[in-house]
Amino acid sequence: MVVGRMGSLSAKRPRARLSRRVRRWLLSGLAALVALVFGAVLLFAFVPVPTTPYMLAERGRLGKVAYDWVPMADIAPVMARSAVAAEDANFCLHWGFDIDALRQALDGGARRGGSTISQQVVKNVFLWQGRSWPRKALEALLTPAVELVWSKRRLLEVYMNVAEFDEGVFGVGAAAATYFQVEAAALTPVQSARLAAILPDPKGRSAAKPSDFVRKRAASILDGAATIRRDGRDACFKG
Structure with a gap:
């Protein structure tokens, strides 16, 4: 009987050691991944983002993408105000999550979106596309960290450099050249509003040949950008 018990214990010990080893590997891998992500958060606070997971996926699908980083100083200020008016009017007032917009999104169901520009940046730069709960959970964890390290500007x-403006066209620099054959610094208020108007559905809308819907949305964004400038809600990102 004693021998049987000893044999059973001897068999369990290697399994226990293997289990502990696997847990250590998993924890080490998780720690390395967390360190890598937060290292990227610190790095991209100063260095242009070279690419994103979605850009890589689209490059693999299409063969190439148009992407040219443009510093904020070389983007027309009205384009920045238009992006904020279109996607996150309270951008300067929140810390990464707009609770009022989220409530409206929940009340409006699938017709409305509650993601702030900060959340969209986290999703586009560090995560993957889609609406899965794991991605949303990671987005919720990373957004405050990015808000803490990066300035609003x-x-x-x-955001304006990694957003998709057409199939395979990423960033306001490539979008300005593709749609209007100008540099980002030369965008007019109308052109800026049209580019902002297509951001929620860049593959289904066109800034160069706008539908009636895009024209109406762009007109609303144009008014919103002017209002943001007038009431000072551009203070956190204007030069």
Whole structure:
């Protein structure tokens, strides 16, 4: 009987050691991943974002993408105000999450979106596309960290540079050249509003040949950008 018990214990010990080893590997891998992500958060506070997971996926699908980083100083200020008016009017007032917008999104169901520019930057730069709960949970964890490290001006700069404006066209620099054959610094208020108007659905809308819907949305964004400038809600990102 004693021998049987000893044999059973001897068999369990290697399994226990293997289990502990696997847990250590998993924890080490998780710690390395967390360190890598937060290292990237610190790095991209100063360095242009070279690419994103979605850009890599689109490059693999399409063969190439148009992407040219443009510093904030070389983007027309009205384009920055238009992006904020279109996507996150309270951008300067929140710390990464707009609770009022989220409530409206929940009340409006699938017809409305509650993501701030900060959340969209985290999703586009560090995570993957889609609406899965794991991604939303990681987005919720990373957004405050990015808000803490990056300035609002930097957040908006990255947002305008990594946003998709057409199939395979990323960033306001490539979008300005593709749609209007101008540099980002030369965008007019109308052109800026049209680019901002297509951001929620860049593959289904066109800034160069706008539908009636895009024209109406752009007109609303134009008014919103002027209002943001007038009431000072551009204070956190204007030069």
